[in-house]
Structures are given as structure tokens and as C-alpha cells.
Amino acid sequence: MPKFYTAYGEKPPTVPNNPGNKEEVTYSERRNEQGHPYLVKTGVRNTYEERQSMKGEYDIYNMLERFANGDTSVMRSNAQYIDATKMPSNFHEAYNIMTSQREKFDALPVEIKQKFGSDWVQWASQSGTEDWLEKMGIKEEVKNENGES
16 A cells, blocks of 8 residues: 655655766767768766866856955846747757748749849748848838938
8 A cells, every 4th residue: 555655754765866977988970981971989078077166256256256356247147038838859859940941932023133243051041130130121221210221
């Protein structure tokens, strides 16, 4: 019969978590004579030491002390926030997004594609800029109070 634990009764047994490995093996990709990729062990990184080396930078007491001594670089004023809900979570999702963007570029009229040198990478990299909006014919002219451009 299952045992039910309450806040006032017997506590469940504690089971330690596996903290992982202190070291991480690094690999590099190589190709054989037929062009097929394979991995080769290139080294070992001590991830525990890497994290410990940054410990002082992220200690809240050190940060507050630096700020009290006049170091305002501790408080980032240029923080940026983004909506990452639609960010790809793996390579395949990212590739599919890029493919769909390429298909959108391919569907554009030839005249617009020529403005970007018929290069979809140039089109995608300029996306959202003033120049891109103008080339796409989306940018609206700003009119002054007299209705003039």
C-alpha cells in the first residue's frame, strides 16, 4: 500500500541527487575518405573549476560592495528583454525557420529580389531595417502638418 507523507508526520527518505561530472570531454568533427563525419576526442574541460572561477563575480555581497564603492557597472543599465517563446529549441527547428524564410524570399517579385542582389541572405540580414522597409515598399512616408512629405 502506498505511503502518504504529511507535513506533521514522518518525513520521506532523502535521496541524494547526482551532481554530474566535474569534467566534460570535448570532441571535434572529422571526415573519413568517403566524406562521412565522425567525432574525435580533443580534450577534457574541468567545468567545475570554470564555474568556481566566476564565483566571486556573481556573489551578491561582492556586487553590493562594489556598487557601494561607486562601481555602477555592476547594475547593467542596458538590459534587454526579449520574447523567447518562439525561439527554436534545436537545430532542426532553426533550419526549418530559415527554410520558410527562404521560401518567402523566393515568392517575392523579381523587382524586389533584385533590390537585394537576388540574395536571400542579404534580404534576411537586413530584415526590419529602414533600408529593408524601403526596398520592400513597406515604409510609409512621414508627412508634416501641411500634408507634405
